[in-house]
Amino acid sequence: MKYFLFLLTILAALAACTQPGPRSLPILGERDVVNGDTIYPTIPDFSFVDQDSQVVTNATFKDKIYMVDFFFIHCPTICPKVKANGLRIYQKYKNDNRLAILSHSIDVKNDTVAALKRHAEKLGIGKPGWYLVTGDHDAIYSIADDYFSVAIENPDAPGGFDHSGRIILVDKNRHVRSFCDGTDAADVDRFMQDIDILLAEEIGEK
Amino acid sequence: MPKTWFYNHEVTLSHPVIRANIFFNTFLLTAIIGLSACEPNTFQEGERLYKAQCANCHMDDGIGLSALIPPIAGSDYLPANRDILPCIIRYGLKDTIVVNGKTYAEIMPGVAKLTDVQITNLLNFINNSWGNQNGLYRLEEVQATLEECRLQVQRGER
Numbered sequence: 001m002k003y004f005l006f007l008l009t010i011l012a013a014l015a016a017c018t019q020p021g022p023r024s025l026p027i028l029g030e031r032d033v034v035n036g037d038t039i040y041p042t043i044p045d046f047s048f049v050d051q052d053s054q055v056v057t058n059a060t061f062k063d064k065i066y067m068v069d070f071f072f073i074h075c076p077t078i079c080p081k082v083k084a085n086g087l088r089i090y091q092k093y094k095n096d097n098r099l100a101i102l103s104h105s106i107d108v109k110n111d112t113v114a115a116l117k118r119h120a121e122k123l124g125i126g127k128p129g130w131y132l133v134t135g136d137h138d139a140i141y142s143i144a145d146d147y148f149s150v151a152i153e154n155p156d157a158p159g160g161f162d163h164s165g166r167i168i169l170v171d172k173n174r175h176v177r178s179f180c181d182g183t184d185a186a187d188v189d190r191f192m193q194d195i196d197i198l199l200a201e202e203i204g205e206k
Numbered sequence: 207m208p209k210t211w212f213y214n215h216e217v218t219l220s221h222p223v224i225r226a227n228i229f230f231n232t233f234l235l236t237a238i239i240g241l242s243a244c245e246p247n248t249f250q251e252g253e254r255l256y257k258a259q260c261a262n263c264h265m266d267d268g269i270g271l272s273a274l275i276p277p278i279a280g281s282d283y284l285p286a287n288r289d290i291l292p293c294i295i296r297y298g299l300k301d302t303i304v305v306n307g308k309t310y311a312e313i314m315p316g317v318a319k320l321t322d323v324q325i326t327n328l329l330n331f332i333n334n335s336w337g338n339q340n341g342l343y344r345l346e347e348v349q350a351t352l353e354e355c356r357l358q359v360q361r362g363e364r
Contacts, residue, residue, distance in 0.1 A: 076315050080263045080271045087272070122273040183262075 025169075025177040025198055028148070042174040043146050048104070048135035051116040056102070056133050058174065065198055066100045068168040069182060070144055070151050072107035073119050076158045078165040082182035083123065086130075086167065089192060094129040098203045099195065101130040104144070106151045106161055108137045148176060169194060172202050252331025255324055259317050260332075268336045274312060276305040279336035288340070292348045293355035295325050297364060322349050 029041035047057045069086065071079045086101060093099055105111035111119075116132040134140075144151035150164040169178040169191070177198055180191035257266070260278075264270055268279030276283065283305045284291065298316030302309060320328070326348045333340035358364040 074313065077262055080275055081261075081265070083274075084265060084271050119274075124272050 023197055024201060025194055028176045028179070040175055041146070043170060043176070044143070046135075046139065046143055048133035048140070049113060050127070051113060051120045051132045052127065053113050056131050060131070061100060061102070061170075063172060063203075064097070064099055065172060065177075065195070065202060066102050066170050067195075068102050068104070068147050068149070068170060069166065070104050070106050070140075070147075070149050070163050072105050072159065072161055072163075073111050073115060074107070074159060075161070078183050082165045082167065085182050085185060085188040087123065087125070088185075088188065089167075089195070090125055090130055092192065093195070097128060098199055100128060103130070103132050104140050104151075105132065105134045106140060106144070106153075106163055108134055108140065148179065167191065169198060171198060249327070249331050249334070251324070252327040252329075253335075255320070255328045256331055259320070259328075263314070268332070273308065273310070276303070276308070276310045278332050279338065281305050281338075284333055284338065285340045289351060291329055292325050292343075292351045293364070295320060295328060296352060297355060297359065322352055325352070 027040045031041070032039040043058070045058055047055060050056050067086075067089065069082060071082065086103070090101060105116065111134055113134065116134060120126060120130070120132055141151050144163075147166075147168045147170075149166050149168065150162060152162040153160065154162045165182040166179050167182040167188070168176055171177050178191060178194040180187040182188065263275050264278050265275075268277060268281075270277035278284070283303060287294075294314070294316070296316050296318060299314040300312075302311040304310075323345060326343050326345050329343045329348065332338065334342070355364060
């Protein structure tokens, strides 16, 4: 029995040794190697218009990390759950100017700037924490791809659109570093830990 | 066969009488479980339907979302509008309503594919979950209401 306890102690000590230090987030997406340099996929230039009719570009998120999702106001399926989880993230970080949320409407016909403004007010959100944007139809659908998200117009889908409820985390250098299923509260909890890891790694103290 | 036989440790489980006894007991248990499955718990079906059709918007715990989607948990709208709830589920709601003192002017799509029985189970679930205690619906009551709504829709009144 004594021997057994001894073994157990050693094992426990060993397990403690292999405990990982602060985890670091990978850069997601397929990478290329050009002339010996690894090239990671990056988010391209964009320019959209937010709920206050102001232009939002990559420069809006300079020196910040930001989160991205795709939605539409009259979405009969997953959007409210994604928004509810987004609200949890927003509440936790809204006084932290090191990060922001960027939600793209994929219903460019109905979700006008005025409609986005009303939507923001009803959600109880605002800038600089949370930007709701609209813009050129093709630009929005094509950037969804860059964020590894699905946005497809489909008259047979509920509400007329197919889209993923993903929330994506982007670093200062336009790299995608993490994502979660925005409809799944437990996955969003894990995602919030990733946010803290990236903040510590990239930005440091606020 | 004396009953004590069963508890006699000297008799092994492979004894034919014991084997028969175990077999019979297992059979009985299976039959009981089988019978109870014939009468599904209607709250379970209501809960399943709620998760599939409503929880996306009203959330798993019925709390709604900000000023966009009204709560069902603790909603004073449910008891006050008991007689139109079946129609809301089938035909949706596009109105200005007040729930617990807050005004909502939004759109809820109806779920046309639910049967009268499913709507009854769903109503009984939402009216008696998360602390709600609004009583039960009978199928006949729900059917009568739905028939009235159908006629209203036909006449273009809804």
